[in-house]
Amino acid sequence: MTSMINLLYKSLPALFLISCSSFPFVEYGSEVYKNFILSEDLKITQEFYEETPYAFIRAKIGRSNSAIMILVNEEDGVLNWISADGVRISTYHGKVISITGIDQGYRLVTYKKPDNTKTHIVDLFGPDLYNLGISVSREYLTIDESIELNQKIKIVGLVEETFNAEYIGWRGKNFFYHDIDGNIRKTIQEIHPNLSPITIEFVKLYRQ
Numbered sequence: 001m002t003s004m005i006n007l008l009y010k011s012l013p014a015l016f017l018i019s020c021s022s023f024p025f026v027e028y029g030s031e032v033y034k035n036f037i038l039s040e041d042l043k044i045t046q047e048f049y050e051e052t053p054y055a056f057i058r059a060k061i062g063r064s065n066s067a068i069m070i071l072v073n074e075e076d077g078v079l080n081w082i083s084a085d086g087v088r089i090s091t092y093h094g095k096v097i098s099i100t101g102i103d104q105g106y107r108l109v110t111y112k113k114p115d116n117t118k119t120h121i122v123d124l125f126g127p128d129l130y131n132l133g134i135s136v137s138r139e140y141l142t143i144d145e146s147i148e149l150n151q152k153i154k155i156v157g158l159v160e161e162t163f164n165a166e167y168i169g170w171r172g173k174n175f176f177y178h179d180i181d182g183n184i185r186k187t188i189q190e191i192h193p194n195l196s197p198i199t200i201e202f203v204k205l206y207r208q
Helices: 002-008 031-037 045-051
Strands: 056-061 065-075 078-083 087-092 095-100 106-110 121-124 129-148 152-165 170-179 182-190 197-203
Touching: 056 078, 056 087, 095 182, 095 197, 129 170, 152 182
Parallel strands: none
Antiparallel strands: 056 065, 056 197, 065 078, 078 087, 087 095, 095 106, 106 121, 121 129, 129 152, 152 170, 170 182, 182 197
């Protein structure tokens, strides 16, 4: 959690794929990487958004300060984001499927299963627990909201995901917000029983 402060779905249906005309990737450790992601007072203005050629997200755990993370590569639909101090988050169709570089790690093993799958498998780290079964149900809602990214983004749909890991008594809800084009723009997700929920805003979308 401290690392996340310092740095700057069970799979969803095809409708919610992040919109993909072409973005370069940033080489980890490069001068461009450092100049971009190590800026202490980075503000997401419209000018900054338009002049930045890289896809990036804004992330926070619980009530911590928001952090900027940039996309370093894409592999088979998985987007890999990295922070200034090496925290890595992977997302698939807008859902966090792994996080490393903090004390409590997480990996969704069955992230490629269809969205109607009722049971998924996750690995937890810190303490380690492998092959944890989680039961899942989803509700698809129509909403009319706006979120402030580089500009106001209209949100028209919400996937509310309820999960239960009965073996360890861990249960909760995850939330995935999409815009009128079907792009996931915000997710609030529980990824570890010892962590507050992680909130991710997809500010500049990856476009292949």
